[in-house]
Amino acid sequence: xxxxxxxxxxxxxxxxxxxxxxxxxxxxxxxxxxxxxxxxxxxxxxxxxxxxxxxxxxxxxxxxxxxxxxxxxxxxxxxxxxxxxxxxxxxxxxxxxxxxxxxxxxxxxxxxxxxxxxxxxxxxxxxxxxxxxxxxxxxxxxxxxxxxxxxxxxxxxxxxxxxxxxxxxxxxxxxxxxxxxxxxxxxxxxxxxxxxxxxxxxxxxxxxxxxxxxxxxxxxxxxxxxxxxxxxxxxxxxxxxxxxxxxxxxxxxxxxxxxxxxxxxxxx
Amino acid sequence: xxxxxxxxxxxxxxxxxxxxxxxxxxxxxxxxxxxxxxxxxxxxxxxxxxxxxxxxxxxxxxxxxxxxxxxxxxxxxxxxxxxxxxxxxxxxxxxxxxxxxxxxxxxxxxxxxxxxxxxxxxxxxxxxxxxxxxxxxxxxxxxxxxxxxxxxxxxxxxxxxxxxxxxxxxxxxxxxxxxxxxxxxxxxxxxxxxxxxxxxxxxxxxxxxxxxxxxxxxxxxxxxxxxxxxxxxxxxxxxxxxx
Numbered sequence: 167x168x169x170x171x172x173x174x175x176x177x178x179x180x181x182x183x184x185x186x187x188x189x190x191x192x193x194x195x196x197x198x199x200x201x202x203x204x205x206x207x208x209x210x211x212x213x214x215x216x217x218x219x220x221x222x223x224x225x226x227x228x229x230x231x232x233x234x235x236x237x238x239x240x241x242x243x244x245x246x247x248x249x250x251x252x253x254x255x256x257x258x259x260x261x262x263x264x265x266x267x268x269x270x271x272x273x274x275x276x277x278x279x280x281x282x283x284x285x286x287x288x289x290x291x292x293x294x295x296x297x298x299x300x301x302x303x304x305x306x307x308x309x310x311x312x313x314x315x316x317x318x319x320x321x322x323x324x325x326x327x328x329x330x331x332x333x334x335x336x337x338x339x340x341x342x343x344x345x346x347x348x349x350x351x352x353x354x355x356x357x358x359x360x361x362x363x364x365x366x367x368x369x370x371x372x373x374x375x376x377x378x379x380x381x382x383x384x385x386x387x388x389x390x391x392x393x394x395x396x397x398x399x400x401x402x403x404x405x406x407x408x409x410x411x412x413x414x415x416x417x418x419x420x421x422x423x424x425x426x427x428x429x430x431x432x433x434x
Numbered sequence: 435x436x437x438x439x440x441x442x443x444x445x446x447x448x449x450x451x452x453x454x455x456x457x458x459x460x461x462x463x464x465x466x467x468x469x470x471x472x473x474x475x476x477x478x479x480x481x482x483x484x485x486x487x488x489x490x491x492x493x494x495x496x497x498x499x500x501x502x503x504x505x506x507x508x509x510x511x512x513x514x515x516x517x518x519x520x521x522x523x524x525x526x527x528x529x530x531x532x533x534x535x536x537x538x539x540x541x542x543x544x545x546x547x548x549x550x551x552x553x554x555x556x557x558x559x560x561x562x563x564x565x566x567x568x569x570x571x572x573x574x575x576x577x578x579x580x581x582x583x584x585x586x587x588x589x590x591x592x593x594x595x596x597x598x599x600x601x602x603x604x605x606x607x608x609x610x611x612x613x614x615x616x617x618x619x620x621x622x623x624x625x626x627x628x629x630x631x632x633x634x635x636x637x638x639x640x641x642x643x644x645x646x647x648x649x650x651x652x653x654x655x656x657x658x659x660x661x662x663x664x665x666x667x668x669x670x671x672x673x674x675x676x677x
Contacts, residue, residue: 332521335496339515340535340583350534354525432525432563 219401227401228408236390241409244375244386251310252371256364258311259318263363264356266319267326283316288374292381301382310374317370318363325359357429365422372414439507441587441619444468444493446502448644449485461644462488463500468638468647472507473617477630480640486623487518489640490591493621506587514585516593520572522564528575529560532582550578554608570601577605581612590622594629606632607661614657631669632660649673 203221210220219227231237266273266280292309299305329352337347379388387406394402449463462485470476478486491497493504494515514535522531533547540546551557554574564572573593580588594602606629613620624630630637631653639649651673659665 332517332519333523336515336517336521338496339494339513340579341537342534346534350523350526354523357525432565 217398217400219404224401224404224408228405231402231405231409237406237409240385240387240390240406241413244379244388244410245413247307247310247375247379247386248368248371251307251314251375252364252367254307254311255314255318255367255371256360259315259363259367260322260356260360262315263319263322263359264326267323267329273323280316280319283312284320286313288313288377292374292378296382303383306375306378306383309378310371313374314367314371318367321363321366322356322359325356329355354429361422361426361429365426368414368417368422372410439472440469441472441474441507442468442470442493442621443505444470444489444502445504446489446492446500448502449488449492449497449500463640463646464644465646466502466640470619470621472619475613475620475622475633475635477622477624477634477637478640479624479627479630479637480645482625484640485645486625486640487591490589490621490623494589509586512583512586514580514583514588516576516580516588516590518592518595520564520569520576522572522575522579524563524565527561527563528556528567528578531564531575532579535579535583537583546582550582553581553612554578568601570597570605573597573601573605574608577608577612581616584616585618588618588620590620592624592626593622595624595626602629609633610657610660627670627674628666631655631666631673637673 207220207222210218210223228237266276288309291312295305295309295312299308333351333355334347337351342351375386376388376391379386380392381388383389387410390406391403394400394406444466445468446463446466448461448465450459450461453459466489478489480486488497492500492502494513495504522528523534526534529547529551532550533543536543536546548557548560551560554577556571556574556578559567559571559575564575567575576593580590594605597605610633620633622633634653637649637651637653638647640646641648653669653673655665655669
């Protein structure tokens with residue numbers, strides 16, 4: 167009898183935990199999100215200022231920008247710039263990082279360069295690129311990539327430094343050859359470092375692209391923010407900011423997180 | 435190509451470890467001459483740190499900084515190496531780890547992998563990632579990987595160390611079984627004297643500074659006798675009495 171009670175009890179506790187985990191993941195996010203909106207609405211209602219619009223006003227602006235196609239156009243342009251700059255920075259940064267991690271002499275020589283570029287303010291790179299190459303698309307993307315490459319290189323260099331000699335010897339003994347070694351031995355070891363570089367990279371590239379657009383491009387979210395700033399059009403600034411945050415979150419949850427889970431599925 | 439041709443001829447005039455930090459340069463191996471016949475199971479013993487593993491790495495071609503030569507018989511070029519740690523790729527399943535060492539033009543790779551996994555008792559774990567398995571099972575996978583390529587020469591560096599006795603015993607029995615099924619030239623390093631007698635058809639002891647061969651004896655136990663602890667202990671007494 168006592169045993170039976172215990173079993174029933176355990177079953178109930180088990181279900182309770184599963185339930186609260188579900189509420190925890192979705193529910194808490196929703197509650198926290200709604201509270202933020204409510205707080206925003208409250209402050210806006212209290213201030214009654216043209217410069218601090220409430221959620222309804224911003225929502226209306228969002229809807230009208232979306233309906234006219236302006237929002238999609240500018241977010242799309244920005245997204246394209248982010249994609250190209252991100253891709254360039256990852257490829258070049260990873261190549262540099264692997265080279266420096268593997269070749270000790272090169273690492274010693276180029277370390278100073280890397281520190282120089284790491285500490286070069288993004289704004290300086292952007293201004294210099296525009297000054298030297300004109301207000302062009304190439305200059306814009308180059309400026310973003312140059313800002314990001316050193317970060318990627320430093321992260322991936324750590325990974326390349328710690329490549330396992332044991333597994334390398336194994337690959338040599340069993341005659342894996344270059345391609346098989348790269349695909350099955352080297353790249354999986356670097357995958358967590360690629361992921362870290364990608365994640366940190368996306369966050370940085372997003373923000374720099376906006377600055378680049380603000381300073382010298384005739385379109386994109388950064389350019390729209392620039393116009394809104396000149397007109398003191400705060401609802402527009404917030405509408406674009408929110409659109410932007412949504413897109414970043416979708417990429418994070420829809421692309422980066424599943425990718426990371428896939429790469430890490432072998433871990434205990 | 436004749437059967438009489440030896441599988442490996444090892445001639446190490448000198449192997450020097452360069453000076454590291456406060457430790458001066460020193461000669462590890464000197465004057466090591468060894469001819470290994472095809473199909474023999476050669477066990478290399480000696481005090482730890484004497485240069486057994488170094489010698490194995492030289493034979494494997496992983497260490498090329500030595501004076502001397504290692505020559506393989508004409509058709510005995512296919513090497514397998516079972517390391518002290520399993521050295522499986524943690525991001526590939528057991529099955530993938532074993533399949534990866536096969537040449538790309540191997541016929542029926544899937545069947546081959548399945549057959550060897552069945553033999554080492556890992557069929558159930560074929561799709562598991564190595565880090566989810568016990569060390570004993572990881573070693574079985576490493577053994578399967580070594581045998582799946584049907585190597586001409588199998589090098590083993592204390593492959594059963596740090597296992598509990600039953601696991602180590604069952605792996606040794608498995609090794610004997612695999613070796614009887616398909617005789618391969620084996621060079622096996624261990625400092626476990628019982629293990630040495632159990633496995634060896636020829637036992638070589640390294641010793642001295644720098645290390646050289648101090649004993650070279652044949653062990654003619656039958657496969658059944660090798661699994662008999664009393665017989666193995668008696669042999670060990672005889673072989674190592676003046677050690």
